[in-house]
Amino acid sequence: xxxxxxxxxxxxxxxxxxxxxxxxxxxxxxxxxxxxxxxxxxxxxxxxxxxxxxxxxxxxxxxxxxxxxxxxxxxxxxxxxxxxxxxxxxxxxxxxxxxxxxxxxxxxxxxxxxxxxxxxxxxxxxxxxxxxxxxxxxxxxxxxxxxxxxxxxxxxxxxxxxxxxxxxxxxxxxxxxxxxxxxxxxxxxxxxxxxxxxxxxxxxxxxxxxxxxxxxxxxxxxxxxxxxxxxxxxxxxxxxxxxxxxxxxxxxxxxxxxxxxxxxxxxxxxxxxxxxxxxxxxxxxxxxxxxxxxxxxxxxxxxxxxxxxxxxxxxxxxxxxxxxxxxxxxxxxxxxxxxxxxxxxxxxxxxxxxxxxxxxxxxxxxxxxxxxxxxxxxxxxxxxxxxxxxxxxxxxxxxxxxxxxxxxxxxxxxxxxxxxxxxxxxxxxxxxxxxxxxxxxxxxxxxxxxxxxxxxxxxxxxxxxxxxxxxxxxxxxxxxxxxxx
Amino acid sequence: xxxxxxxxxxxxxxxxxxxxxxxxxxxxxxxxxxxxxxxxxxxxxxxxxxxxxxxxxxxxxxxxxxxxxxxxxxxxxxxxxxxxxxxxxxxxxxxxxxxxxxxxxxxxxxxxxxxxxxxxxxxxxxxxxxxxxxxxxxxxxxxxxxxxxxxxxxxxxxxxxxxxxxxxxxxxxxxxxxxxxxxxxxxxxxxxxxxxxxxxxxxxxxxxxxxxxxxxxxxxxxxxxxxxxxxxxxxxxxxxxxxxxxxxxxxxxxxxxxxxxxxxxxxxxxxxxxxxxxxxxxxxxxxxxxxxxxxxxxxxxxxxxxxxxxxxxxxxxxxxxxxxxxxxxxxxxxxxxxxxxxxxxxxxxxxxxxxxxxxxxxxxxxxxxxxxxxxxxxxxxxxxxxxxxxxxxxxxxxxxxxxxxxxxxxxxxxxxxxxxxxxxxxxxxxxxxxxxxxxxxxxxxxxxxxxxxxxxxxxxxxxxxxxxxxxxxxxxxxxxxxxxxxx
Numbered sequence: 013x014x015x016x017x018x019x020x021x022x023x024x025x026x027x028x029x030x031x032x033x034x035x036x037x038x039x040x041x042x043x044x045x046x047x048x049x050x051x052x053x054x055x056x057x058x059x060x061x062x063x064x065x066x067x068x069x070x071x072x073x074x075x076x077x078x079x080x081x082x083x084x085x086x087x088x089x090x091x092x093x094x095x096x097x098x099x100x101x102x103x104x105x106x107x108x109x110x111x112x113x114x115x116x117x118x119x120x121x122x123x124x125x126x127x128x129x130x131x132x133x134x135x136x137x138x139x140x141x142x143x144x145x146x147x148x149x150x151x152x153x154x155x156x157x158x159x160x161x162x163x164x165x166x167x168x169x170x171x172x173x174x175x176x177x178x179x180x181x182x183x184x185x186x187x188x189x190x191x192x193x194x195x196x197x198x199x200x201x202x203x204x205x206x207x208x209x210x211x212x213x214x215x216x217x218x219x220x221x222x223x224x225x226x227x228x229x230x231x232x233x234x235x236x237x238x239x240x241x242x243x244x245x246x247x248x249x250x251x252x253x254x255x256x257x258x259x260x261x262x263x264x265x266x267x268x269x270x271x272x273x274x275x276x277x278x279x280x281x282x283x284x285x286x287x288x289x290x291x292x293x294x295x296x297x298x299x300x301x302x303x304x305x306x307x308x309x310x311x312x313x314x315x316x317x318x319x320x321x322x323x324x325x326x327x328x329x330x331x332x333x334x335x336x337x338x339x340x341x342x343x344x345x346x347x348x349x350x351x352x353x354x355x356x357x358x359x360x361x362x363x364x365x366x367x368x369x370x371x372x373x374x375x376x377x378x379x380x381x382x383x384x385x386x387x388x389x390x391x392x393x394x395x396x397x398x399x400x401x402x403x404x405x406x407x408x409x410x411x412x413x414x415x416x417x418x419x420x421x422x423x424x425x426x427x428x429x430x431x432x433x434x435x436x437x438x439x440x441x442x443x444x445x446x447x448x449x450x451x452x453x454x455x456x457x458x459x460x461x462x463x464x465x466x467x468x469x470x471x472x473x474x475x476x477x478x479x480x481x482x483x484x485x486x487x488x489x490x491x492x493x494x495x496x497x
Numbered sequence: 498x499x500x501x502x503x504x505x506x507x508x509x510x511x512x513x514x515x516x517x518x519x520x521x522x523x524x525x526x527x528x529x530x531x532x533x534x535x536x537x538x539x540x541x542x543x544x545x546x547x548x549x550x551x552x553x554x555x556x557x558x559x560x561x562x563x564x565x566x567x568x569x570x571x572x573x574x575x576x577x578x579x580x581x582x583x584x585x586x587x588x589x590x591x592x593x594x595x596x597x598x599x600x601x602x603x604x605x606x607x608x609x610x611x612x613x614x615x616x617x618x619x620x621x622x623x624x625x626x627x628x629x630x631x632x633x634x635x636x637x638x639x640x641x642x643x644x645x646x647x648x649x650x651x652x653x654x655x656x657x658x659x660x661x662x663x664x665x666x667x668x669x670x671x672x673x674x675x676x677x678x679x680x681x682x683x684x685x686x687x688x689x690x691x692x693x694x695x696x697x698x699x700x701x702x703x704x705x706x707x708x709x710x711x712x713x714x715x716x717x718x719x720x721x722x723x724x725x726x727x728x729x730x731x732x733x734x735x736x737x738x739x740x741x742x743x744x745x746x747x748x749x750x751x752x753x754x755x756x757x758x759x760x761x762x763x764x765x766x767x768x769x770x771x772x773x774x775x776x777x778x779x780x781x782x783x784x785x786x787x788x789x790x791x792x793x794x795x796x797x798x799x800x801x802x803x804x805x806x807x808x809x810x811x812x813x814x815x816x817x818x819x820x821x822x823x824x825x826x827x828x829x830x831x832x833x834x835x836x837x838x839x840x841x842x843x844x845x846x847x848x849x850x851x852x853x854x855x856x857x858x859x860x861x862x863x864x865x866x867x868x869x870x871x872x873x874x875x876x877x878x879x880x881x882x883x884x885x886x887x888x889x890x891x892x893x894x895x896x897x898x899x900x901x902x903x904x905x906x907x908x909x910x911x912x913x914x915x916x917x918x919x920x921x922x923x924x925x926x927x928x929x930x931x932x933x934x935x936x937x938x939x940x941x942x943x944x945x946x947x948x949x950x951x952x953x954x955x956x957x958x959x960x961x962x963x964x965x966x967x968x969x970x971x972x973x974x975x976x977x978x979x980x981x982x983x984x
Binding site for chain 1: 585701706710736816819829839871875
């Protein structure tokens with residue numbers, strides 16, 4: 013991928029960017045209480061006494077959330093810390109009932125790791141993971157129901173979060189986009205977070221600074237909170253970096269502050285200046301013992317891990333002969349990769365991939381269907397490709413058959429059989445058709461023989477037409493060449 | 498049958514078992530005492546109707562032969578324990594009208610054992626104080642008076658209502674909590690017996706939190722045996738409290754009669770500072786002699802970091818409190834004083850809702866956790882806390898149980914100027930008790946005699962972690978020798 017450089021008449025600049033991603037943990041109950049995490053409940057329905065910060069209530073750590081975090085850590089190729097502990101992050105807000113968030117501070121459960129991102133042209137780049145810790149989500153404040161009152165929904169209060177912090181390794185907006193895609197893919201493969209940024213189950217804070225191109229200094233950064241789509245993250249990085257460049261080039265200095273990204277304008281505006289930054293007064297949570305994991309436990313979790321997108325991609329390239337690009341696209345989503353693998357089993361995988369990424373997804377898009385709703389099953393897609401490979405039908409017929417499959421969901425073999433679409437590979441039968449065609453057009457035969465080579469295609473077309481498309485095009489070509497001398 | 502209230506829990510239980518009197522009669526006797534002694538302001542919430550209903554249910558259980566270990570025993574509950582359907586305020590204005598929809602684990606266990614709850618007992622606001630004077634409902638008053646004086650004395654704190662109520666026989670026994678001496682010091686001031694168990698022995702679930710790493714529930718009772726009986730019911734692992742211990746709970750009454758012969762009693766040099774009240778010293782010396790006479794071996798020990806204990810305690814406890822009390826914000830329950838913005842609502846509610854001592858500790862706690870001060874105060878205090886704990890671990894290599902005074906003085910008058918003008922003087926009361934909480938150890942205070950003013954003085958026994966049994970049996974032996982006459 014080409015380097016991303018901000019070039020102005022005054023100079024060249026590069027971006028230094030890191031991300032902090034909050035991922036809601038998939039678990040039946042909240043991280044420190046037994047309340048349900050199910051989405052879509054009535055307001056304040058899933059709230060235990062612990063979540064509501066009632067007097068005398070104590071947190072207890074949800075084992076499943078720890079399991080999910082360890083799984084995620086392994087998926088991020090990260091160090092799993094056998095000792096971690098919990099801290100309180102103290103601040104007042106109406107949707108934070110305890111007045112503190114129980115999080116991990118000095119000793120997170122997951123240490124350094126890396127994520128390989130896939131860039132244009134089949135290139136990859138390693139993005140460093142600084143750490144990942146687990147914590148509780150806050151509730152939701154709703155300010156737009158009443159002009160004077162705010163409303164609080166605590167259903168989300170106490171839902172488990174994994175906060176993933178990257179190293180400042182991003183040098184281009186596209187890299188951040190590719191990272192978020194890859195992270196989402198890994199989390200979904202693992203089943204530890206559903207990764208829906210629009211629903212807020214994955215939320216991204218973006219830290220951006222710039223520096224003169226080629227230097228290794230780190231300048232003041234600004235943080236943009238809760239940027240809620242991959243597109244917006246890339247936009248926010250680009251625009252914020254430009255803002256910094258403009259400031260530096262006009263002789264100013266960038267102030268360390270938290271900024272808000274406005275998706276409507278694409279611009280950022282100041283939310284909180286450094287002098288108003290909270291003093292969170294972190295201290296070890298006395299209500300929870302440190303979390304100590306054994307090697308056996310970590311190995312057990314490791315053994316439960318599914319094949320992840322990178323490994324799957326690798327396998328599809330080396331064993332199935334896919335191009336890296338096709339493999340990346342197919343492996344981004346586990347369901348897609350599974351469908352493909354089922355379709356390709358026992359058939360020519362490369363050809364299945366072409367069909368899968370071309371006609372098959374074209375059909376789904378046209379019909380506005382999800383993969384799981386596809387009328388064409390993986391097995392039938394494979395069978396169709398096999399029919400072509402075995403010369404039972406030709407490519408053109410295959411497209412007709414596929415169109416029928418898309419309507420009826422039928423087995424392609426059955427369709428070919430019923431509609432009599434089997435291609436003719438019997439040379440004597442094809443010869444007979446060719447003879448008819450040549451006999452019917454003596455002028456063209458003469459013209460061809462006289463040097464009008466361009467007429468060859470016309471003959472092929474006539475033969476195919478006469479055979480109702482069932483003649484094997486290869487044999488037709490070969491026989492025609494022989495007959496026309 | 499007003500002398501029913503004279504009976505200890507153990508004696509009352511025997512009477513109930515033999516059907517010498519009914520649980521209802523017993524409860525009525527205590528309710529009468531409760532009414533007669535309202536002047537002591539020991540109860541902040543009385544629930545006589547509920548108590549009588551419980552007592553009648555207990556009588557039915559006796560009739561069916563299904564009586565629990567504390568069936569029909571009337572107890573007072575410190576207002577720090579959340580009690581389902583019974584107002585619980587931690588004696589703070591900020592929890593005005595709060596009626597918990599849940600029961601604390603300790604009170605739940607007592608109810609399961611058949612106990613009858615008479616009401617909620619006065620205490621220092623959020624358990625912060627040593628005289629019960631920080632209560633929003635005014636101080637409880639010590640039933641004892643100094644010879645030749647009619648001045649009201651403090652019952653100690655923070656479990657002042659519990660100690661006063663037990664001393665005045667307004668309940669058969671009471672629950673207390675102890676963060677820096679809050680069970681032991683009031684027990685000493687009121688001439689009753691109080692036990693702070695090992696940290697983790699009793700669940701903290703449903704107890705309004707003051708300082709989470711120090712708080713522990715325990716009984717205040719008429720004698721050592723009753724403390725053992727109550728602890729049997731209160732103790733045990735609770736999955737709802739991650740800091741509660743999974744260790745098996747023994748029958749604490751089983752060891753009481755065991756001899757202390759050959760037991761090694763540690764006597765720490767550091768607890769005899771120059772200028773210590775000579776009456777406390779002589780009371781202590783008498784205790785030492787009694788144990789020696791009973792065949793125990795007296796071992797001089799050293800707890801060299803004792804002198805830092807108060808300073809460490811008054812950093813760690815307020816730090817945790819400043820965070821624990823953040824939830825009292827006027828949003829969901831209790832007092833709300835409106836404001837024009839969220840911040841104003843917080844400020845108005847918390848300014849009006851918390852008393853001066855609580856505000857002071859929130860300020861101190863916030864300060865010591867602040868960026869730039871954390872290392873110098875909180876972190877340093879945690880390190881010294883470890884050294885204090887190590888002192889005890891070393892000491893217990895040489896002895897089995899440690900004997901000290903409970904408090905440096907006997908009960909002082911209400912509104913004592915030296916303390917109200919300088920809170921440090923009040924905090925000095927905790928000098929012998931806070932180390933135990935910092936180290937998480939079990940300790941018991943029992944009445945050991947009277948001062949020259951005719952007021953009770955307490956002795957404290959400190960045990961190894963989870964060795965309440967040695968503490969109890971030593972206390973039981975001492976109790977027999979001392980033969981203290983309750984009020």
